[in-house]
Amino acid sequence: MSTSNVDLNDLLKKEARCTNGEDLGEVQDVDKLYVLTQKGMLNKKERFYLPRYLVEKYDGDTLWFRISGQEAKDSFMIAAQPP
Secondary structure, X not given: OOOOOOOHHHHOOOEEXXXXXXXXXXXXXXXXXXXXXXXXXXXXXXXXXXXXXXXXXXXXXXXXXXXXXXXXXXXXXXXXXXX
């Protein structure tokens, strides 16, 4: 299933993963350019603003991205605002 025919609100609170299966957290927000994900608890949170063009697929439970966990951390892990 692709994301082109998915209601973006259905993606909220869904799991996000890298191509290799690494956890990117839970989808918190989706806008026309980015998907905000967050993983971790309390003050050990990691937040990612992942470009929507990196979405590979949505299988009904998980949003998959064409990126590795290390690439996500190096390029898209943020403190507060999108890159």
